[in-house]
Amino acid sequence: MNEERTRRRLPREEREQQIMDCAIRVFAQRGYSAASVDEIAELAGVSKPLVYLYLESKEGLFLACLRREERRLVAAFQGAATEVGTSELRLSAGLRAFFGFVADHKDSWAVLHRQAPGLGESIAAEITRARRSVLTEVRTLVREGIELGGGSVRLGETDADFVAHALVGAADSLTDWMKRHPDESPDRVTLRLMGMVWVGMRQVLGGEVWAPPGSGFEDVAGAA
Template identity: 80%
Template sequence: MNEERPRTAATRGRGATDDRRTARERPPHGEAARPSSEERTRRRLPRGEREQQIIDCAIQVFARRGYSAASVDDIAEQAGVSKPLVYLYLESKEGLFLACLRREEQRLVAAFQDAAGTGGTSELRLWAGLQAFFGFVADHRDSWAVLHRQAPDLGETIAGEIDRARRTILDEVRKLVLEGIALGPTPTHLGEADADFVAHALVGAADSLTDWMERHPGESPERVTLRLMGMMWVGMQQVLDGEVWVPPESPAAV
């Protein structure tokens, strides 16, 4: 049978010291341990990265609540930063919305240009560009809600940003259509004005079809692009071949 060794004053003091040290190291009941200064430093992001994080969260909040109902407090909370930091980086709610708008329109235009610049015939490049456009809309619903639905109604500055992005894509489409006209199998009277007309029709149809895609989630970007090209480009090819639609003569004129 083992006898318990009596605790000496030294061992009693050491035990008490250990208990006090443990108590100091242990966080209060119900609280997580506070991060060290080293851990806090490691979590700091460079300004550019932090701005992108804030913009990511702002897009989600704007898409979910709308511009008017969204607040900088909501965005700061979702981003895990202070409200003063949002103002320091992006100055105002409108400045934050403009930053969201500019970044997403740049991404959309870049997606179209990169896809349309891959080579091949003008119709294949247009098909690739439109497919990239619809793919962006399908993959970035929150971004498209900000670009397409909210921005046009929020004043001249914001509307001007949207108009600039739209004109960039219009110019790209116009060039491809004009190239298709120039490389047609037969000489044609069609020119720049006709290419501009077709470009507006294509881009306008693409804008409208994004709403249709939301109501038909089973339709893939590839399928939507194929159907649009089938209607618009095939029709243009018929015009290039000399086929022109005219209304039937009215009975009174016969």
């Protein structure tokens, strides 16, 4: 009884956060389509009508969860990336924050990036927007690295976008790899990824571009 009274006295904002915390767990475990508001309400210790009063609908609840976790991830990325000096160190810190976020908030990452398509236009649009916001942060750091790298080659916006997509895609795939290798820390995974990506990028910025021998693309690559 005392616990129930304490729950009833929670401010609305705090109660909403509690509901979203529980909703993220259910959405991550069951997916949007199979998740039920009844289960979320029970897990949060509130009534189903209260969930609808605060978040309006199951879709509204999911969108609120998606936006909150996207803000948290971007804030973690930005916060880490502004604490160090050079662009490659900022990118490394940002990736470390990303892997740390995924390691500490597995359900949040599942909601952000592992939901199946075909969930409705509004949800699909919000998922796309959330993913683009993460890409924007990575792209910005990549462009800074290119501009400050001092090499003889300057990659264009399309190339920077390509690198950003490759990094985010690799990072996403590595979240599964991290599950199979629990002894690999976020720091270690970041070092591995930076070793593969940034070392190669430095060579490209220095004018070295790979093309298959005898392919006819050598001159094109060299002029890129």
